[in-house]
Each structure stands twice: as structure tokens, then as C-alpha cells.
Amino acid sequence: MKEKQATELLDAKEATTITGAEALLLALIQEQVDTIFGYPGGAIMPIYDALYDYQDKLKHVLVRHEQGGIHAAQGFARSSGKVGVVFATSGPGATNLVTGLADALIDSTPLVCITGQVFAHLLGTDAFQEADVISISAPVTKWNYQVTDANEIPEVLAKAFHFAKSGRPGPVLIDIAKNAQLQKFEFKGYTPCSHVRSYRPKPIVRKEYIEQAAALINAAEKPFVLWGQGVILGSAEEEFKTFIEKAGIPSAWTIMGAGALPSDHPLNVGMLGMHGNYGPNVLTNECDVLIAIGMRFDDRVTGRLDKYAKQAKVIHLDIDPSEIDKNVKTTVPVWGDCKETLPALTELVEQKEHKEWLQKFKDYEQQEVDAVIREELFPTAGEMTMGEVIQHLNELTGGEAIIVTDVGQHQMVACRYAKLNHTRSNITSGGLGTMGFALPAAIGAKFGAPDRTVVAVMGDGGFQMTLQELGTIMQSGVDVKMLILNNQFLGMVRQWQELFHDRRYSFVDITSPDFVALASSYRIAGKSVNKREDLHEALNEMLTHKGSYLLEVMVTKENNVFPMVPQGSSVSEIRLK
Amino acid sequence: MDNQAHNEKQEYNITVYTENQIGLLNRIATIFSRRKLNIESLNTSPSEIEGIHRFTIVIHVTPEVVRKLAGQIEKQVEVLKVYYNTNDDVIWQEMALYKVPTEVIAEKALVERLLRVNGARVVVIRKDYTVFETTGHREETDNLIKVLQPFGLIEFVRSARIAIIKHSEGFNRKLREFEGREPHHDVVENEYLDRKAKGLYDVMYP
Ligand SMILES: Cc1ncc(C[n+]2csc(CCOP(=O)(O)OP(=O)(O)O)c2C)c(N)n1
Numbered sequence: 001m002k003e004k005q006a007t008e009l010l011d012a013k014e015a016t017t018i019t020g021a022e023a024l025l026l027a028l029i030q031e032q033v034d035t036i037f038g039y040p041g042g043a044i045m046p047i048y049d050a051l052y053d054y055q056d057k058l059k060h061v062l063v064r065h066e067q068g069g070i071h072a073a074q075g076f077a078r079s080s081g082k083v084g085v086v087f088a089t090s091g092p093g094a095t096n097l098v099t100g101l102a103d104a105l106i107d108s109t110p111l112v113c114i115t116g117q118v119f120a121h122l123l124g125t126d127a128f129q130e131a132d133v134i135s136i137s138a139p140v141t142k143w144n145y146q147v148t149d150a151n152e153i154p155e156v157l158a159k160a161f162h163f164a165k166s167g168r169p170g171p172v173l174i175d176i177a178k179n180a181q182l183q184k185f186e187f188k189g190y191t192p193c194s195h196v197r198s199y200r201p202k203p204i205v206r207k208e209y210i211e212q213a214a215a216l217i218n219a220a221e222k223p224f225v226l227w228g229q230g231v232i233l234g235s236a237e238e239e240f241k242t243f244i245e246k247a248g249i250p251s252a253w254t255i256m257g258a259g260a261l262p263s264d265h266p267l268n269v270g271m272l273g274m275h276g277n278y279g280p281n282v283l284t285n286e287c288d289v290l291i292a293i294g295m296r297f298d299d300r301v302t303g304r305l306d307k308y309a310k311q312a313k314v315i316h317l318d319i320d321p322s323e324i325d326k327n328v329k330t331t332v333p334v335w336g337d338c339k340e341t342l343p344a345l346t347e348l349v350e351q352k353e354h355k356e357w358l359q360k361f362k363d364y365e366q367q368e369v370d371a372v373i374r375e376e377l378f379p380t381a382g383e384m385t386m387g388e389v390i391q392h393l394n395e396l397t398g399g400e401a402i403i404v405t406d407v408g409q410h411q412m413v414a415c416r417y418a419k420l421n422h423t424r425s426n427i428t429s430g431g432l433g434t435m436g437f438a439l440p441a442a443i444g445a446k447f448g449a450p451d452r453t454v455v456a457v458m459g460d461g462g463f464q465m466t467l468q469e470l471g472t473i474m475q476s477g478v479d480v481k482m483l484i485l486n487n488q489f490l491g492m493v494r495q496w497q498e499l500f501h502d503r504r505y506s507f508v509d510i511t512s513p514d515f516v517a518l519a520s521s522y523r524i525a526g527k528s529v530n531k532r533e534d535l536h537e538a539l540n541e542m543l544t545h546k547g548s549y550l551l552e553v554m555v556t557k558e559n560n561v562f563p564m565v566p567q568g569s570s571v572s573e574i575r576l577k
Numbered sequence: 578m579d580n581q582a583h584n585e586k587q588e589y590n591i592t593v594y595t596e597n598q599i600g601l602l603n604r605i606a607t608i609f610s611r612r613k614l615n616i617e618s619l620n621t622s623p624s625e626i627e628g629i630h631r632f633t634i635v636i637h638v639t640p641e642v643v644r645k646l647a648g649q650i651e652k653q654v655e656v657l658k659v660y661y662n663t664n665d666d667v668i669w670q671e672m673a674l675y676k677v678p679t680e681v682i683a684e685k686a687l688v689e690r691l692l693r694v695n696g697a698r699v700v701v702i703r704k705d706y707t708v709f710e711t712t713g714h715r716e717e718t719d720n721l722i723k724v725l726q727p728f729g730l731i732e733f734v735r736s737a738r739i740a741i742i743k744h745s746e747g748f749n750r751k752l753r754e755f756e757g758r759e760p761h762h763d764v765v766e767n768e769y770l771d772r773k774a775k776g777l778y779d780v781m782y783p
Contacts, residue, residue: 197755
């Protein structure tokens with residue numbers, strides 16, 4: 001009955017009197033939102049009350065902690081390409097969102113977070129569960145706004161969605177005072193927003209820069225493409241592929257860009273950065289033209305900046321002008337949406353193959369295989385390695401799964417070795433490095449892409465940061481495969497202590513509960529393996545199990561992730577051991 | 578452009594046109610505080626256009642840093658436009674108020690002369706105190722403090738700097754372009770990336 005009413009209200013020619021809370025839900029429906037991750041509380045109760053009548057249009061997933069809610073919304077946005085939506089109450093509910101907001105801002109994830117706020121007349125009085133959420137969230141949101149009058153709701157929501165998903169996407173927070181939620185007002189329908197005068201989500205592409213970029217590329221003997229998540233956010237995977245194929249340019253990815261080009265594409269030469277592949281790092285300092293596409297030269301990617309690609313002419317394609325010339329000085333700034341700039345560039349570049357140059361990457365790859373990869377992926381003796389777990393996973397999924405990773409050694413290993421056939425298949429906390437991200441993000445990713453297998457690869461440390469979300473899995477019935485690579489350490493920190501702090505293992509020894517028993521108390525099936533001969537079958541069981549499954553794999557305790565560009569070193573000083 | 582000059586700190590006047598939104602001041606302030614940069618002076622007031630505010634921010638940084646700051650400010654969705662200029666590119670003023678005992682003024686002809694020399698103006702004269710105003714650069718307003726100090730200066734206050742950009746064409750035309758739905762070339766132009774305008778073009782493409 002209510003469902004019909006929603007359409008009627010939205011199509012109504014005349015104004016109807018409704019509450020602010022109801023207007024909010026109608027706005028969400030109009031923005032094609034179908035899933036909300038949230039947690040109720042006093043200051044957002046009118047919205048939850050209205051939601052009671054809209055359950056068939058708006059699926060609400062009750063999380064176990066607001067941080068879980070926002071990471072789930074991030075996972076949802078990353079797997080689906082849609083805007084993730086979060087509900088939280090005022091005060092502690094809202095402050096629990098802060099980590100996720102910071103994560104979403106730095107990783108450009110489109111979110112609209114709705115927080116309840118105390119009655120407007122109580123603002124500034126230290127009212128119960130009052131927190132200055134607008135000030136707290138300002139540095140970690142693309143935009144935020146406090147609503148104190150219901151009349152503002154339709155327009156503010158329209159702006160929120162516009163800002164969240166256009167240009168360089170990011171999180172938006174709308175804080176709605178309880179009186180505005182309750183207030184009845186004349187609702188005159190909902191009009192999505194496509195223009196705000198102070199906001200230019202994308203520029204007119206400057207042709208001369210495209211021409212200059214093409215000229216540099218055409219003259220290059222050793223061109224090298226670095227791509228990031230911008231290719232995915234711009235839905236320009238096809239345009240990207242066409243470009244590199246025509247120009248014949250070896251291309252490497254940041255972890256945020258993984259999957260935009262299939263892992264086994266002949267021009268995909270691997271991962272950049274601190275734990276990236278050998279060739280891409282070394283050859284960054286040998287290429288003559290560096291073409292950065294939708295990436296932002298994070299310090300984990302560049303290593304020491306004053307020794308980074310100094311010999312190269314740099315072309316930077318980005319939609320955010322403040323990224324261009326920020327860390328690496330560009331020769332040609334191509335400011336624009338790569339969905340538009342890439343085809344324009346493709347048109348002007350000459351068809352080429354840089355065979356010898358590509359061969360160089362292959363030679364370095366062979367060295368890396370010999371020094372690191374073979375031993376990591378195919379060990380025959382000793383305890384299990386993280387790499388071999390990912391290798392078996394690849395064999396079983398064939399690269400079809402969405403891999404969500406947490407933060408640490410397992411993240412680097414999973415990103416390095418996971419086979420990805422499709423875009424939007426690698427979900428990780430890249431910029432902020434938020435431990436505890438994977439479990440909730442995997443839940444969200446599955447809601448965002450219900451037809452795909454979602455595997456959360458986690459460390460024993462990170463899993464324990466948000467394991468309360470097992471409750472969300474239990475209650476919602478969402479099918480998430482949880483793979484814990486247990487090295488009984490906070491592995492990545494231990495690795496640094498081993499390499500840079502004389503093996504002084506200061507508080508990295510972490511004890512874990514019986515993960516399988518824990519899962520079982522949430523009625524989730526699981527298993528723990530510590531023998532190589534059981535690994536493949538256990539992974540198979542996890543993947544074929546109907547419903548969620550937790551698999552713990554005991555891996556060797558003191559393995560290090562290599563290659564590695566030590567902090568403060570140049571990318572070409574990457575160490576193989 | 579030689580590298581030395583490129584990296585030297587100097588005073589910049591950042592001019593920001595914004596929507597009049599609560600919280601925007603905080604957002605802009607954190608762009609500086611996040612980098613542990615001290616704002617020398619900050620003025621914010623309504624511009625000549627209704628609903629649009631103008632900020633004048635004075636900061637002592639390198640050209641490289643001011644360019645990045647401007648980019649980060651302009652990135653805020655409610656910021657219409659950011660300009661940054663050296664002191665040579667702007668006409669700028671600060672205003673100062675000085676409160677001194679009236680009896681001193683009345684009696685000391687010397688003070689009167691000093692005020693005249695320093696271009697001060699009387700704002701009010703009460704029985705017990707007189708308030709003077711002067712407008713000018715920092716050194717000028719500072720000077721009068723020194724002058725008045727021996728004569729019983731009671732209170733002093735200085736405003737933030739306001740600055741007019743010498744070669745600007747005003748914001749009215751620009752705003753109309755901003756209000757257009759179709760992005761106008763000028764509006765979406767990014768000076769900071771413009772190789773030609775910054776004299777970098779020849780260096781980059783010899
Ligand atoms: C919230 C948070 N706290 C601390 C860190 C610092 N940190 C980075 S990796 C890491 C160790 C992770 O250990 P674990 O989850 O067991 O994964 P492993 O490295 O062993 O694979 C820590 C503590 C972080 N990234 N995030």
C-alpha cells in the first residue's frame with residue numbers, strides 16, 4: 001500500500017503535506033537507492049519510523065556498529081558503482097562514522113550519510129547525544145550540511161547525491177535535526193540536481209593538451225602508463241583498454257586501480273608501489289614518457305619523490321585539478337574526465353608496439369619470479385604462505401570473484417597475486433589503510449553485486465577490529481566468504497620491526513579466539529586448516545558452501561612481503577629480499 | 578623562472594569567492610591548519626553580489642605552497658573562485674583604531690601634528706577619550722602606535738587586510754558564467770594548470 005503511495009507522492013502535481021522524514025525517504029527512492037546500511041537511535045527515530053512503511057522499496061541492513069555500516073556502504077558503492085547510503089543517530093552514532101568518512105574521502109567513494117541531530121532549539125546546549133558533527137566531519141567529507149527545517153530536505157538531498165557521485169566522487173554527510181524530521185511541510189516533489197553554480201565537476205577538455213600529450217606519446221620510445229581508480233570511477237575501462245592497446249604501452253596499476261584491466265592482459269605489467277612488482281617500480285625510473293591516468297601519486301606509490309621518474313616527461317590525466325602537479329610535476333596536464341580524454345587521446349596516438357620495451361618488464365618479472373614469486377606461490381615444504389592461499393583461490397575462482405582485503409601483509413599479497421578478470425573486483429582501503437575495513441566492506445560488496453562471489457581476505461588482527469559484523473551476516477543472511485590468513489602477528493608491523501627496528505617485536509604478538517567457534521556462535525559455518533594438503537579442498541568447500549563461510553588458514557608466522565621499496569627510498573631501489 | 582625565486586617564501590593575498598554557507602569558514606580554515614600554516618590575516622565579508630562572500634587571506638608561503646592551497650580551496654564545492662596574488666599585484670589596506678585620553682590631545686599640539694602627519698582621522702571625541710582611525714599598510718598603522726604610546730594610548734585595534742586585485746575585471750561577469758548551466762570555457766579554466774599563463778610553457782616545450 002505504501003509502495004503505491006510513494007509513486008503517487010513523487011508524481012503528484014500538487015503539493016502534499018508530509019514529514020521531513022518521509023521526504024527524505026522519497027528522495028532516496030527517487031535517487032534509485034534500494035539499500036541502506038544503518039543503526040537507529042533517538043535522534044533519527046522519526047526517519048526509522050517512516051522507514052517502517054517503506055521497507056519494500058528501501059532495504060535496510062542493520063549493522064552492528066556504525067563504522068561497520070559505513071564500510072559496508074563503501075563496499076556497496078565500490079562493487080556496484082552506485083552511491084552508498086548510511087543512517088546513523090546523533091552523537092556517538094555519528095562520530096562512529098568518522099573513520100569511514102576519512103576512508104571514503106581519500107579513496108573517492110560516493111556516499112550519502114544521514115545522521116540524526118538533536119532538536120534545533122537544543123543545538124549548542126550540550127544536549128543529550130549532541131555532537132558537533134558538521135565541524136567534526138568537515139575535513140573528511142566532500143560536502144556536509146545541517147538541516148533544521150524540513151523544507152530544505154528535497155533540495156539538500158538532491159545536492160548531496162549530485163556532489164557525492166559527480167566529478168571526483170566522495171562522501172557527503174547530511175545532519176538532520178529531529179524537529180526537521182518530524183516537521184510537516186508542503187512537499188512539492190523531488191527534482192534531482194545537476195547543476196550548482198559554485199561546482200564544476202568536470203571541465204571542458206582542452207584540446208591543445210590532448211595534442212601535446214599525443215605528440216609526446218608518439219615520440220616516446222619507452223612510454224609507461226600508470227593507472228588508478230579513476231579509470232574505474234569514470235567507467236572508462238573500455239576506453240582505457242583501447243588506448244593502451246592502440247599505443248602499445250605497458251601499463252601498471254595502483255592497488256586502487258586493480259582490476260580495471262584484466263590481470264592477464266598482455267599489457268598489464270603489474271602493481272606499483274611499496275610492495276608492487278619489480279619491473280614497474282624499476283622501470284618508472286627508466287621510461288621516457290610517464291602517463292598517469294586517474295591516479296594521484298600517493299607516497300606509497302612514488303617512494304622518494306626527488307628520485308621519482310626525473311628522467312621522464314609526465315602526462316597526468318585526472319578529473320581533480322588539485323591532484324595535477326601536486327606531488328609530481330607534469331609536463332602536460334590533461335584535466336578532465338578520462339571517459340572523454342582517453343578516446344580523444346586514442347584518436348591522436350599512433351598504432352604502435354613497444355616490443356623491446358615490454359620485454360624489459362618481462363625480464364624483470366622473470367627475476368621477480370625467481371627471487372620471490374615461485375617460493376611464495378608454490379612452496380613445497382615448510383608452513384603455508386599467504387601467496388599460496390591466494391594462488392589456490394585463483395585456481396578455484398578463475399579470477400571471477402570480488403576480492404575484498406583488509407590492511408596488512410595479506411592485503412599486499414592478495415593485491416599482488418589475486419587474479420581479477422573484471423573491474424570493480426578489488427575492494428580495499430587504499431589511501432587510509434583502515435584495518436577492520438574488509439569484513440563490513442565485503443558485506444556491502446555482496447549487497448551491491450549479489451550475483452558475484454565475494455571473498456574477504458583478512459588478517460587475524462584486522463578481522464578482530466570489526467568482527468561484530470558477523471552479527472550482520474547472521475541476521476541479513478548475506479553470503480560472504482571470510483578468509484583469515486592467520487600468522488599470529490600484526491604481520492605488517494612485525495615485518496617493519498624485523499627490517500627496520502632490529503627485530504624488536506614490540507606489541508605485535510596478537511592472540512586470537514577460536515575463529516571457527518566464534519563463527520559458529522553466529523551460526524556461520526567454518527573451518528581452520530594448518531596443513532598444505534587440506535588447503536585446496538578447504539577453499540573449495542568455502543566457495544561452494546551455500547551461504548557465508550569462515551575459513552582460517554594458519555600461515556607461516558614470520559614471512560615478509562617482498563619486493564619492497566623501503567620508506568624513504570627511490571622506487572628503483574626496490575629490494576627483492 | 579629560476580628555482581631560487583620559485584621556492585622563496587613571500588606574502589600572498591588569497592581571494593576567495595564563496596557561497597554564504599555556514600561551516601565554510603571552518604572548511605577553509607582547516608585547509609591551512611591541516612598543513613600547520615599560520616594565517617597572517619583573514620577577512621570575510623559579503624561581496625558586492627548578494628549571497629556571495631569574499632575572503633581575503635594573507636599568508637607567508639612559497640609559490641609552490643600557495644598554488645596547492647589555492648587548488649585545495651577551489652576544490653570545496655561551495656567555493657566559486659580562488660585567486661592568489663603577491664603584494665605587488667594588489668592594492669591593500671588595513672584599518673586601525675586608537676583610543677587616547679582627550680585631555681592629552683587637547684593640550685598637546687604636538688600630538689595633533691603627529692596625527693596629521695600620520696594621516697589619522699578623528700572618529701569620536703568624548704570628554705574623557707578620543708578615537709582616531711587610520712588606514713594603510715602595516716608599517717603605517719604600526720607607526721602611529723609608537724607615536725601615541727608615550728601619550729597614554731588606551732586601546733588599539735587593527736582590522737584584517739582587505740585587498741583589491743589590480744588587474745581583475747570584477748566578479749559580476751564571472752558569476753553570470755558560473756550561473757550558466759553549460760560550463761563556460763573561462764569558468765572551467767584552471768589557471769594553476771595553464772602552462773602558458775604561468776610562463777612555464779617555454780620551459781616545458783623547448
Ligand atoms: C585501524 C588501524 N590501526 C592500526 C593500523 C596499523 N597497521 C597496519 S598493518 C597492521 C597489522 C595488521 O595485522 P593483521 O591484521 O594480522 O594482518 P597481517 O599484516 O598479519 O596480514 C597494523 C597494526 C592500521 N592500518 N589501521
